[in-house]
Amino acid sequence: MNSDRTPRRRVGIIGGGQLAWMMAREAPSLGLEVVVQTPKLDDPAVELAAETVLAEVADARATFQLAERCDVITFENEFVELEELAKLAEKGVCFRPRLEALEPLLDKYHQRCCLREWGLPVPRFVNLAPQETIPIDLGFPLVMKARRHGYDGQGTVIVETGDALNAVWQRWGYPSVLLEEFVRFDRELAVIAARSATGDIAIYPVVETQQENQVCRRVLAPAMVSPAVVFQCEAIARRILEKLDVVGLFGIELFLTPDEKVLVNEIAPRTHNSGHFSLDACDTSQFAQLLRAVCDLPLGSTVMKSPAAVMVNLLGYETARRDYRDKREAIAALPNAFVYWYGKTESRPGRKLGHATALVSDPSQGRAIARDIEAIWYGR
Template sequence: MMKRVGVIGGGQLAWMMAAGARKLGLQLLVQTPNPTDPAVAIASATVFAPVDDATATAKLASQCDVITFENEFVDLPALSQIAAARFYPTLDSLKPLLDKLDQRQFLQRIGVPTPRFLAVEGEDGEFRHTVLQFGLPAVLKARRHGYDGQGTFILQHPESDLPKAAPNQWLLEEFIPFECELAVMAARSIDGEVVIYPTVETQQEQQVCRRVYVTAFAPAITAQVEAIARRILDALNYVGVIGIEFFLDRDGNVLVNELAPRTHNSGHYSLDACVTSQFEQQLRAVCGLSLGSPQLISTGAVMVNLLGYETSSSDYAEKRQRLSQFPQAHVYWYGKTSRPGRKLGHVTVLLNDNQDRMEAEAIAQAIEQHWYGSPQVG
């Protein structure tokens, strides 16, 4: 069994692997730029370097049995030159996923429904003409390095301010008037075993996830989600955990929005609400262990992100203490300095048999009122 796991990236996603690593008897070694990054506190060893520094990754590989990823902002061609490294997900699995155009084309090839899309090329006037010909409203996305709304623009009107774009930098997508946004975490082992977590609803504000509801969906919807997840995992020959975000349109059809080849914000609830968290599952998959059960241990759950609403070094201890007093609440604090919109932590509240979706929404509202006060961020 592999015992030493290298993680490229040292943010909260790597930090939340700690409990799973302890349970499985694993050591985590992290490559991350800053001594203050969350996962430094739980790592057995740290290589301080940017996540796309392949020379540093070669050093990490010399100390590890396997390397996995906390984020996808890596230099894939450079990593392919590190002969001694074992990566899961494999570099071949990651190749179609890191550029959003490649990702869309991959999904199209395997017959997975997505919004209509177009690579936008050209400069200034030509760029604007292409956007208007495509049709508005539309969504314009940076093809690389976009997350939490960064590099994403909703274009509503012909006079919308368009970002300047060099050729091949942008992906233009049809705007889907969705009923809601869904997500699912799924995992595949080295041996091809697949487990799929519950389908959840995610709610975004200013294109940043604010809350996740783990409540039941119609079987026809979950069947679509799970079939798509299996098709993606098998087509990629994927090893590890993947996050898949969806739109549910007004006709009950599911379309893939984006793929995240790693653990994901929409699966944080699994730390407390599932038999096996997404973080332990990632370690199980990449270390060649049998996968754990993704089943819920409660009726459902609601997860609320704690976003920064000021620039501050405060640890908000009093507010966190009040949140921890909510019944069945689990508070996670990432140890970051605050700035507006930054994910500083999250709260998961487990639901019981007497609590339905309306009750979950009331719990989320109460958490946000405690955290942000009035007015709320967003």
């Protein structure tokens, strides 16, 4: 366990999915090794990790084993128990981002409260607790979110009526939930930002994200928005990272309203789907940037190497055991296209199996290229 400011060469990652896999791919070029804590030997990152601690990501005893093999520990996901990890931090285990910064973010209601307290623009929201009456001042439709552990559309539902809200709430078992006004946005945006131990901040180009069923389908980089909108997004990112006093990399999801106001949707304290384009389109990928930040290496350039890029998630559309090699090869044959296959052996509707990136000469071409990729992948 490394406690000084000398460069850290072994990184522990809690989680072994595709985000950890892409970090592990970038580590050798930085002279680093990664060790993952993950429950399955066939998880994507295992094949590239120097070592694997085979355990659930919430198993703090296993995380101590991870710490004994590493200089610093970072996160692929938020499915952790901070109280147990805090006991390890007291023993000198180095977590980045620090646990105190994660605490207000892992619960979506607490995250909303923090953002509002910091003066950042957010949708109107309330907490709905068991036995409480459904508030009527937000109006319908409403966005209903599980306070913990929601991802890729799971734990987020748009409800049109009080009866629909009650039905979903009953199905979830009447937990405390976050209710938000439905923002009639013009577009959804996102920005990736990293912060080093010295307080340096590096921000990637603002992107447009396009969702279907609350799951990201495609990302257009850079977003075709005004300089004023870019300024708002970057100012929000800087304020979040500075208020949290973090070392690491965050994905920040945003709404853009028709009158060009930017609202914060959610914060992910890790690498993020909206930053996958950086693997091929930027001087430094988001995965290399996270490793640089947590290992006390200088932050890299976030400049794009092409005028524009598009990223398309390759989502499962059937329940099957297939590797879709023919489709992957057809996509990779498109001009300036790159395919990342996560090595998952089972497809099911909505599951992220991989993604494709294409570099383009003009941002206006992104949608057409995305359609070409999706026509090959979905067969239409």
